[in-house]
Amino acid sequence: MTLALQLAVAGLATGSVYALIAIGVVLIFKCSGVVNFAQGAYAMVGAYVSYVLLRTGLPAIVAVLGSMAVLAVFGTLTERLVLRPMLKAPLVAVMMVTLGLLIVSRAACLIVWGPDQIAFPKVFPEGAISAAGIFITYNYVAAGVLALVLSLGFLAFYQFTPIGLQQRCAADNTRAALAIGIHVSNQVSLAWAMSAALAGLAGTLLATLNGLSLDLAGIGMIAFPVIVVGGLSSLAGALIAGLLLGMLQSFTDGLLTPALEEFLREHTSIYSVGALQQVVPYALLVLMLLFRPQGLFGRRGTERV
Amino acid sequence: MSARQLAITVGVAVLMGVLGLALGRYAAYLVNAVAIAALGALSLNLIIGYCGQISFAQGALLGVGAYTAGNLSNAGLDGAVAILGGGLLGAAVSALVGLPAMRLRGLYFAIATLAAQAILEYLFKILDPLTNGVSGLVITPPTILGFPMNSDQSLVVPSLVILVLAWLAVSRLMRTDLGRAFLVVRESEIVAKGMGIDVSHAKMQAFLIGGFIAGVAGALAGYANRLASPEAFTLDLSADYIAMIIIGGLGTWPGPLIGAAFVVLLPEAIQRVGEAAGISDILSALRELAFGLLIILFLIFEPRGLTALLSRLRPRGIGAAPHGSVGAPGESGQPQEGGSR
Amino acid sequence: MALTASDVTIRFGGVVAVNRMALDVLPGEIVGLIGPNGAGKTTFINCLSGTYRPNAGSALWGGDELIGLSPSALLRKGVARTFQNVASLHDLTVLDIAKLGASVRRDRRFGGHLLDFFRSERALEAALTESILAPLELTDVAHKPIQTLSYGRRKAVDLARALAGDPQLLLLDEPVAGLTSHEGMAMAKAVRDVRDRLGCAVIMVEHKMDVVMSTCDRIAVMAAGSKIFEGLPAAVQADAEVRRVYLGEP
Numbered sequence: 039m040t041l042a043l044q045l046a047v048a049g050l051a052t053g054s055v056y057a058l059i060a061i062g063v064v065l066i067f068k069c070s071g072v073v074n075f076a077q078g079a080y081a082m083v084g085a086y087v088s089y090v091l092l093r094t095g096l097p098a099i100v101a102v103l104g105s106m107a108v109l110a111v112f113g114t115l116t117e118r119l120v121l122r123p124m125l126k127a128p129l130v131a132v133m134m135v136t137l138g139l140l141i142v143s144r145a146a147c148l149i150v151w152g153p154d155q156i157a158f159p160k161v162f163p164e165g166a167i168s169a170a171g172i173f174i175t176y177n178y179v180a181a182g183v184l185a186l187v188l189s190l191g192f193l194a195f196y197q198f199t200p201i202g203l204q205q206r207c208a209a210d211n212t213r214a215a216l217a218i219g220i221h222v223s224n225q226v227s228l229a230w231a232m233s234a235a236l237a238g239l240a241g242t243l244l245a246t247l248n249g250l251s252l253d254l255a256g257i258g259m260i261a262f263p264v265i266v267v268g269g270l271s272s273l274a275g276a277l278i279a280g281l282l283l284g285m286l287q288s289f290t291d292g293l294l295t296p297a298l299e300e301f302l303r304e305h306t307s308i309y310s311v312g313a314l315q316q317v318v319p320y321a322l323l324v325l326m327l328l329f330r331p332q333g334l335f336g337r338r339g340t341e342r343v
Numbered sequence: 344m345s346a347r348q349l350a351i352t353v354g355v356a357v358l359m360g361v362l363g364l365a366l367g368r369y370a371a372y373l374v375n376a377v378a379i380a381a382l383g384a385l386s387l388n389l390i391i392g393y394c395g396q397i398s399f400a401q402g403a404l405l406g407v408g409a410y411t412a413g414n415l416s417n418a419g420l421d422g423a424v425a426i427l428g429g430g431l432l433g434a435a436v437s438a439l440v441g442l443p444a445m446r447l448r449g450l451y452f453a454i455a456t457l458a459a460q461a462i463l464e465y466l467f468k469i470l471d472p473l474t475n476g477v478s479g480l481v482i483t484p485p486t487i488l489g490f491p492m493n494s495d496q497s498l499v500v501p502s503l504v505i506l507v508l509a510w511l512a513v514s515r516l517m518r519t520d521l522g523r524a525f526l527v528v529r530e531s532e533i534v535a536k537g538m539g540i541d542v543s544h545a546k547m548q549a550f551l552i553g554g555f556i557a558g559v560a561g562a563l564a565g566y567a568n569r570l571a572s573p574e575a576f577t578l579d580l581s582a583d584y585i586a587m588i589i590i591g592g593l594g595t596w597p598g599p600l601i602g603a604a605f606v607v608l609l610p611e612a613i614q615r616v617g618e619a620a621g622i623s624d625i626l627s628a629l630r631e632l633a634f635g636l637l638i639i640l641f642l643i644f645e646p647r648g649l650t651a652l653l654s655r656l657r658p659r660g661i662g663a664a665p666h667g668s669v670g671a672p673g674e675s676g677q678p679q680e681g682g683s684r
Numbered sequence: 685m686a687l688t689a690s691d692v693t694i695r696f697g698g699v700v701a702v703n704r705m706a707l708d709v710l711p712g713e714i715v716g717l718i719g720p721n722g723a724g725k726t727t728f729i730n731c732l733s734g735t736y737r738p739n740a741g742s743a744l745w746g747g748d749e750l751i752g753l754s755p756s757a758l759l760r761k762g763v764a765r766t767f768q769n770v771a772s773l774h775d776l777t778v779l780d781i782a783k784l785g786a787s788v789r790r791d792r793r794f795g796g797h798l799l800d801f802f803r804s805e806r807a808l809e810a811a812l813t814e815s816i817l818a819p820l821e822l823t824d825v826a827h828k829p830i831q832t833l834s835y836g837r838r839k840a841v842d843l844a845r846a847l848a849g850d851p852q853l854l855l856l857d858e859p860v861a862g863l864t865s866h867e868g869m870a871m872a873k874a875v876r877d878v879r880d881r882l883g884c885a886v887i888m889v890e891h892k893m894d895v896v897m898s899t900c901d902r903i904a905v906m907a908a909g910s911k912i913f914e915g916l917p918a919a920v921q922a923d924a925e926v927r928r929v930y931l932g933e934p
Contacts, residue, residue, distance in 0.1 A: 073450060123643045129449055130397045130593075134585055135642045141582070141635030148628040259461075259578075262454050270450075307472050317465035320458040327443055327455050512801075519800040520787035523780050530773050537735060537767060538845065539759035539788035594775070 040171040045292040046285055047174055051182030052247075053284020057189045058240040059257055060264035060276035062233030065196075068209040068271050069229045070121060075136040077237050078258020079143035084109045084238020085158075085245035085254050086147055092159040102161075102242055106235040113234025114227050121230075122223075144255050155251040162246065181243040188239065189277050192232075196273060205229060263319035266326050269336025279334065286322070287315040348514050348596065355600070356507045363499040371495035372567075376607045377600075378502040379563045382509055384587040384599035386556035389513055391585070392594030393522070394549035395529030397453040400440045401584045403463035404554055406576030408433045408561025410467065410474055413482035413571045422485035422492060426505070426562040433558015434551045436463070441550030445543045448532065460578050467573040479572025482565050492566055502563055509556050514596065521548055529594070586638050592648030601649045609633065685746030686710050687853055687885055692731050692741030692751075701727045702738065703909035707887070709853070714879055714886040716900030716917075718893075723906040725889040726768060729855050732887070733765040734758045745853060759788040762852035762884075766845075766859060770838040778833070778841050779826045782812045785848030816844050819881075820874055836867035840874070847878060854878070856888040860895050868892060872899045897921070 059077055066074045087108050091101035116139060124132055162180040166173055196202040207215040208225035215222050241254050248254075264283055268275030295314050302308045326333065363374030387401045408429035415425035443455040467474050474480055484493045487501050516522045524545045527535040535542050565571045583606060591602025610630040617626040645652055687709040694702045702724040709715045717725045730736040732743055734755040743750040750758060758764075764785075773781070786808065817823050820840045825833060830841055839859060846854060859875065860868035872895045879886055890896050896903060896917070903920045905913040913926050920926055 073454070120639060120643065127642065127646055128593075129453065130391055130585070131589065131642050131646055133397070133453060134582075134589055135639055137582055137585075138635045138638035138642065141631055142639065143635075145628045145631035145635060149625050149632065259457075262457055266451075266454055308469060309471070310469065310476075312465065312469045312477075314465075317462055320461040323458045324443070324455060324462070327447055327451060327458075331447060331451055515801060518805070520783065521800065523776060523784050523787075526775050526780075527773055527784065534767075534773075536755055537733070537765070538784060539756040539764075539849070540784070541756055 041292060042289075043170065044172040044174070045288045047172060047182075048178065048292075049285030049288030050186075050281055051174075051178045051284070052288065053281035054182045054185035054189060055240050055243055055257075055280075056260050056264050056284050057277040057280025058185045058236050058243075060261045060268065060280050061189055061192060061273055062236045062240075063261040063265050064268070064271065064273050064276045065205075065229050065233045065236075067265070068273075069205070069226050070117070072121065072132050072136065073262070073265075074233070075133060075258060076116065076139040076143065077233070077261055078255040079140045080109055080113065080234040080237035081241030081244065081257050082147060082252065082254040083112060083143055083241070084234075085241035085250055086151060087238065088242040089156065089158060089245070089250055092161070098161045102239065105242060106238050109238030110231035110235040112238075113230040113232075116234070117227050117230035140255060140258065144252055147252055151250075153252065155249045158245045158250045161242075177246055181247055185240065185243055188236070189280075192236065193273055193277065201228070260319060263323040265333075266323045267319075267333055269333025272333065272335040275333055275335030283319050283322070286318060290315040290318045349511065351597075352507055352510050352514070356503045360499060360503050363503075364496055368495050371499050373608065373611065375495060375498050375502050375563070375567050377604050378499075378506045379560050379567060380584075380587060380603035380607050381600045382506055382560035382563070383557055383584050384591065384603045385506075385509055385513055386553040386560065387584045388588045388591075388594065388599045389516075389525075389556070390549050390553040392588055392598065393517065393529060394525040394546060396441070396444055396546055396549060397449075398440065398456045398553075399453060399578065399581045399585070400437075400456040400460040400463065401553075401557055402576050402578060402580030402582075403460045403467075404433050404437055404440070404557040405561030405564060405580065406463065406467055406571065406573075407436045408558030409482075409565030409571035409576070410480060410561075411558065412562030413480050413565045414473060416485035416566075417480075417483055420485075421489075422487035422501070422566065425485060426487075426501075426559055429562030429565075430555040430559040433561060434555035437550045437554020437557065438547060440554075441547060444546050444550070457578070460581055464573055464577055467576065474571070474573070477573060479570050479575075480565075482569050482571060484569060485566065495567070498563070498567055502567075505559060505563065509559070510600075513552075513556075516552070521545065525549055586634070588648075589646075590637065590641050590648050592650030593646075595648065595650040598648055598650045601653070605649060606634070609637075685852055685885075687732075687743065687745050687750075687887075689732065689743040690741060692728060692738050692743065694727060694731055694736055694738040700909050702731065705741070705906070705909070705911055707904055707911065707914075709885040709887055711852070711885050712879060712883045713902065714875065714888060714900045716896040716903040717887055717889045717906060718891070718896055718903060718920075719906035719912075722908075724909040725906050726857055727909075728906070729765065729857050729887065729889055733763065733855050756788060759849050759851075762789075762850065763855070764846035764849045764851035764853070765855035766839070766842045766857055768857040768861065770835070770842045773830055775829060777827050777829055778817065778822055778844070779809060779812065781830060781841050781845045782816055782848045783808065785816075785845035786812060786850075788849050812848055816848050819877055820844050820847075821870070836863045836871075839863060839867075840871065843871070843874065843878075847882075851882070852884050854884050854886045856886065856890075858889055858891065860890060860892050868895055871895075875899060 059081060063074055063077050066072055084105050088101055088105040091104045092098065096104065120135055120139060124135060162177050164176065166175045167179060196205060204220050205225055205228070207220055208222045212222055241257070244254055244257060264279045265276055267283065268279030295311055298311050298314070302311065359374050359378065363371045383401060383405055387398065390396050390398050411432040412425040412429035415428045416422050440456055440459040444452050447455055468477050484491060486492065490497060492498050524535065524540045527538060527540055528542055528545050532542050568575065587602035587606045588599055590605050591598030613630050613633060614626055617629060641648060690706045692702055692705040693700065705728050707715065719725055727736065731738040732750060734753050738751060741751060745761065745763065748761060750763060783805065813823055813826055817826055820843060822837065822840055822844060825837065830838055833841065843859065856875065860871050863871060875886065875888065876899060878884065888900060900917060903915065903917055904911050905920060905926050913920060913923055
């Protein structure tokens with residue numbers, strides 16, 4: 039029971055970060071119809087930018103906000119310079135161009151910062167909470183809580199503010215939005231900016247947990263199972279699915295993997311199931327697509343002929 | 344295929360063969376690499392370029408071919424049989440990957456193939472008895488039809504013969520009812536249905552044939568590297584193949600070979616130049632950077648790829664071959680929701 | 685064979701697009717289907733051609749029920765249609781489209797494709813060119829990609845595709861819409877020639893009244909999903925109700 043609680047808390051913490059990434063992907067999808075492979079690149083670049091700013095001695099909060107601002111610019115530039123010229127291109131081309139962006143960002147970071155993992159400056163105080171028999175570092179708590187609060191905050195922003203309203207309008211019905219005077223292309227740019235900023239923050243939080251390296255770009259891939267499970271066009275779905283998948287991975291790693299390996303060792307010649315927690319989200323994705331393609335929270339009939 | 348296509352295909356292959364066999368081991372290595380990449384690109388061009396179904400799992404399908412052929416020839420079978428086995432299992436797995444395409448379309452299907460790639464990569468790592476886990480399956484050089492494949496040069500002839508056969512087969516396929524059906528499915532599934540085309544059947548055939556060719560390419564890749572390891576068949580490889588057919592020109596006849604040659608030879612060229620310039624420590628990063636930038640620039644400025652670029656430079660050049668006129672799949676690949684971009 | 689459609693009804697949400705529509709067509713007969721926009725003409729054709737599945741109704745074709753069959757199954761039974769808007773199909777030539785039309789009559793599983801792979805198409809090409817493309821004046825563009833053709837000629841290609849399947853029942857959805865009057869007349873003549881040659885039954889949805897009057901043997905008028913009149917062309921023109929609903933007269 040204690041183990042389960044421990045795993046649940048850890049899962050919620052990483053799940054919150056997934057949610058932050060996935061919300062950005064859904065946001066871009068809603069207004070651009072693009073599933074963005076470069077979300078992981080935003081996370082990675084965000085972490086490196088935070089690192090640079092922190093190294094200059096800026097207070098953590100300023101450094102992180104600064105990095106989010108830089109990423110917002112990066113996101114806007116992506117939309118204006120790369121996506122906009124491809125308005126009429128086929129889907130495979132658009133997905134591929136965002137993949138190209140991921141490759142370029144990774145290469146650029148590799149050239150500047152090298153391939154090795156870098157210790158990330160301390161952002162949160164050291165130490166750990168020990169309660170109800172579970173043990174969790176402040177780092178984890180802070181990253182999880184921050185990600186969760188920001189995700190919720192963003193959903194509220196999107197739901198209740200005038201800008202959020204304009205965003206929803208532009209995403210739901212381009213023509214109607216234009217007709218009532220919403221500058222749709224600015225809204226699209228804004229969505230990319232916000233999405234990249236959120237991803238940049240997520241990257242920074244992940245770096246505080248796992249250190250800074252090019253591998254951070256891989257976080258973008260988790261967004262795919264998250265958004266499919268949550269429903270491609272549902273921001274709240276992305277949040278809930280992010281938390282769910284974080285927990286699923288945590289429990290897979292902590293409970294399922296050891297049990298499965300014990301069973302396999304007894305009955306087969308396979309002695310390890312490897313990183314099962316990394317593939318479980320994809321298995322779930324496939325099941326979801328086959329049996330409930332609109333996701334847990336998506337609208338039925340969104341995938342029409 | 345037309346007589347002209349036949350002549351070009353055989354001519355190019357003979358040229359590649361002569362280069363590969365006359366210029367030493369490194370040239371042979373490059374010719375093999377280009378031929379294998381061209382096979383993989385050919386298979387993906389069939390699925391994406393002709394039939395309009397996006398697949399991010401081609402890298403893993405090559406892996407299936409490599410592991411299968413490696414195991415079969417390690418067990419003592421002739422390389423020819425092993426390659427055939429790699430192709431067949433590639434086709435079977437590809438059919439599985441394509442199965443969701445019967446129900447999903449566009450974006451959803453693309454994501455499903457992404458998941459297939461991730462799951463196959465995982466299986467390569469854990470199916471230890473067949474794949475030897477993360478360290479990879481060491482493949483003993485086989486004999487193909489009695490000829491030992493113990494050097495880069497010896498593999499040149501089988502690679503090129505298989506490339507020519509596959510190339511001609513796909514060219515011929517595109518002149519049959521099934522090939523024409525692919526092209527209609529690519530443009531619009533609705534139109535295809537209305538015209539009486541069995542859309543699911545056509546898609547499945549594209550995945551079976553594409554998977555077979557990918558499996559064969561993977562088998563050859565395994566023999567060229569004498570190793571099949573999980574790192575060799577990742578999503579990055581899938582992305583390489585998509586880049587090849589985009590750079591070569593989606594749905595064009597010469598595109599897969601042009602794209603494959605470009606994507607294989609460019610890093611080699613950068614490597615040589617970089618070594619000469621004494622900046623070898625950041626070479627791999629520069630290679631990646633050039634590769635990524637090229638993908639982006641091609642997609643924005645020349646979405647029909649090098650084939651279109653070449654045919655514009657030389658109006659009667661290779662790009663003017665049939666199926667080389669227009670490349671981009673149509674609305675069938677567009678997302679069906681939130682589509683305001 | 686004759687077509688007997690009865691009680692065909694289809695609803696989209698709360699809207700009854702086609703309501704208890706009935707229509708009989710005899711072999712060798714061209715029946716015009718006219719009516720204002722939104723009357724349900726194309727929807728009715730879509731029900732007969734397997735594009736839509738109606739909520740109720742029946743369409744008997746020589747004793748076989750057509751409702752519920754897929755477009756490909758219908759094509760094998762000799763029911764072919766043309767489309768209002770012709771898709772632009774990149775890379776396919778006129779002859780390619782005709783071959784696609786011819787291919788649908790053959791069931792192609794269990795290695796059929798493998799046979800195609802080794803079979804020469806010369807004989808098929810010659811036959812299609814002579815019997816399908818030549819009457820539609822498409823011989824000179826047989827090897828041209830269809831997106832290079834004019835709209836009118838692309839519509840002729842679509843008809844060629846339908847004819848290549850050797851149809852017994854031909855459903856034409858606005859075959860002359862968007863064509864110049866010269867092209868329209870040529871198309872109308874082609875339709876009559878086809879009927880004369882193949883003896884097939886034809887249903888033709890069309891707005892151009894001169895073409896309808898000169899081509900059709902009988903005319904059915906639809907409004908708001910139902911048939912409001914049926915008769916000879918002259919009788920339709922004389923009917924006051926039709927004039928009011930369709931021709932906009934008081």
